[in-house]
Amino acid sequence: MANKLNYIDLFAGAGGLSEGFKRAGLNPIAHVEIDKAAAYTLKTRTAYYYLKENNLYDKYVEYLKGEINRKELYELIPTELLDSVIDLGISNENNEVIFDKINRSLGNKEVDLIIGGPPCQAYSLVGRARSENNMKSDSRNYLYVQYAAYLEKYKPKMFVFENVLGLRSAGKGVYLNNMERLFNKKGYSIHIYTVKAENFGVLQKRRRLIIIGWKQDFVPNLPNLDSYNLGLTAPISDLFSDLPFLRAGEGKDKYTNYTAETNDYLGKSYIRNGIDILTQHIARPHSEQDKEIYRVAVEKWNTNKERLNYNDLAENLKTHNNITSFTDRFKVVAEDLNTSHTVVAHISKDGHYYIHPDIKQNRSISVREAARLQSFPDDFYFEGVKEGANRTAAFKQIGNAVPPLMAKKIADLLKTQLKL
Structure with missing residues (x-):
């Protein structure tokens, strides 16, 4: 070379x-x-x-x-x-x-x-x-x-x-x-x-x-x-439009199929680059309490385009003593906006700051969705130290990239x- x-x-x-x-x-x-x-x-x-x-x-x-x-x-x-x-x-x-x-x-x-x-x-x-x-x-x-x-x-x-x-x-x-x-x-x-x-x-x-x-x-x-x-821009809905429906805790590391054809943004951004093999579309599991908070956050955005403030939650949904900082710790990746908030390595610890916009799926975003927000192509596979599904390691690498x-x-x- x-x-x-x-x-x-x-x-x-x-x-x-x-x-x-x-x-x-x-x-x-x-x-x-x-x-x-x-x-x-x-x-x-x-x-x-x-x-x-x-x-x-x-x-x-x-x-x-x-x-x-x-x-x-x-x-x-x-x-x-x-x-x-x-x-x-x-x-x-x-x-x-x-x-x-x-x-x-x-x-x-x-x-x-x-x-x-x-x-x-x-x-x-x-x-x-x-x-x-x-x-x-x-x-x-x-x-x-x-x-x-x-x-x-x-x-x-x-x-x-x-x-x-x-x-x-x-x-x-x-x-x-x-x-x-x-x-x-x-x-x-x-x-x-x-x-x-x-x-x-x-x-x-x-x-x-x-x-x-x-x-x-x-x-x-x-x-x-x-x-x-x-x-080059598009709504977040275009970024997620061809990915299979997942509920919390569901998904496959290798491999699954797309549920729709590619679109203009996915092509121009190199995310969909010719193959029809989807990997690492894996969602983490959540407690019933967290899923209820996610529903509140999504409904609040869909109804009034408002972000959830932690202090506005019902008392039975609050578990944190800190009520003065990080009050936006639960945040929806809004599908009608052209940009998400920043993906950081903390996503490897929990998904509260990256709630999927579809209330029916009621979960945080998958590894593949996070990778797409960072513009990684779908044929880019994130490894762990041990072979196999390594959701935490993948999220950390994506957030730091x-x-x-x-x-x-x-x-x-x-x-x-x-x-x-």
């Missing part, structure tokens, strides 16, 4: 950012991710691309149907490709090992781009609010130092660093200022964007910082990501600069 631009993905998660860059035609050299479940997801996606590019896509379909297991799938893939997923934490202790593994995958090629962003909990406003010391002692505050070490090692022409808006205010701006100084010291200038996922066609109100850095020996013509607008549709558009905009 000498004619392709090569990138390394650090703190890769499930690979949402990488999915966009790969789809834009760039070549991944390595993915580095400490979470074991996410690393398996990256390996499975690596398998998907290898099989698709080598006219063996039917083997991946067999996996999605449950006809072969994960071990059998991986046996079809060259070992060096699977080894390009490095499931180690980026740290002073591990970096030499990671460098060695990356170098084996890299061979005599050059790294054109580094992408990724450290875990965001230490910078997020919610994470700091829940911490006793405002997360000042959290080691994740300083993972940007490790990121800079990879810039120094591989000297890419550009890098893309994604993180939460709270990075601007974390440490009263000290972390971001120190980050910029360190990147400058390593020979890179940066520009900081605030992007809106819905402007890139994602049906979700998601605000993130995108830092684009470039070597100081050339001046790129940077895209204006702050004001970019793809012009960068929307692939947004990532793809950013990659498209940067490709011409990387080829200068």
Whole structure:
């Protein structure tokens, strides 16, 4: 792949950012991710691309149907490709090992781009609010130092660093200022964007910082990501319209069928991309009390377009003592809006903030519905450490991910600069 631009993905998660860059035609050299479940997801996606590019896509379909297991799938893939997923934490202790593994995958090629962003909990406003010391002692505050070490090692022409808006205010701006100084010291200038996922066609109100850095020996013509607008939108009802009816606790990991044809949005967003095999449409079980609260929340929205305030619930439905904060802890993913609220990793703990809009189904959204809100294609399978249905691990990976549709558009905009 000498004619392709090569990138390394650090703190890769499930690979949402990488999915966009790969789809834009760039070549991944390595993915580095400490979470074991996410690393398996990256390996499975690596398998998907290898099989698709080598006219063996039917083997991946067999996996999605449950006809072969994960071990059998991986046996079809060259070992060096699977080894390009490095499931180690980026740290002073591990970096030499990671460098060695990356170098084996890299061979005599050059790294054109580094992408990724450290875990965001230490910078997020919610994470700091829940911490006793405002997360000042959290080691994740300083993972940007490790990121800079990879810039120094591989000297890419550009890098893309994604993180939460709270990075601007974390440490009263000290972390971001120190980050910029360190990147400058390593020979890179940066520009900081605030992007809106819905402007890139994602049906979700998601605000993130995108830092684009470039070597100081050339001046790129940077895209204006702050004001970019793809012009692709649809109601949430279009996002869910072809998925089978589920009640709480129902669903199949592998596999089930769609109940309707695709639509314009599902096609243009790459979510429905040609196969008719639906996986991970699984809904978590709920208590009768929670289901009653969900009915109240959906009826309130459907009747008056009002959100449920926890304090307005009948006393017999209240179980939390905290009545002053997070009073919107039960929230409907409204099907008549063009965007949902932000999907975050807390969805792995409960689904109260992501109630399905159909009162007859009376549940929180499924794994596949959450993945669609993040713009993951339906053939993207989220793994757990153990093979099989891993609802919690999948929700966590989805909530932490960068929307692939947004990532793809950013990659498209940067490709011409990387080829200068």
